Amino acid sequence: MTPAPLVLIADDEPLMTELLEFRLSARGYDTVVAHDGREALAKLDETNPAAVVLDMMMPVHDGFEVLRRMRASTQHAATPVIMLTARRGEADVVGALELGADDYLVKPFLPEELLVRLSRLLAGKKA
Structure with a gap:
């Protein structure tokens, strides 16, 4: 049996992280949570998740900075990232x-x- 994919949830809103943890685990994913950008970067290196759900507005480092550092690193350059944010500007x-x-x-x-x-992003990563 293959292990459940690990998803890093990086969001500073406790209700949002609870909702995401609940929905993802109900779908068979393992989750790890970070409440700010610094913690997100640390958890990336500690856990090497299959994918990241990333809020844009977080303390310490915002989602842009976390994403910038991920894409600049060899270990996380290809890790799928879904931005999940209230910011809808072009x-x-x-x-x-x-x-x-x-x-x-x-x-x-x-x-x-x-x-x-x-699910589609992770399926594409395996292909």
């Missing part, structure tokens, strides 16, 4: 995609849509 969306985000969802979002997008 500059935010385009900026995140240009930095290497694989997908972008705006809060409020449909949890089921996030699960489908995540």
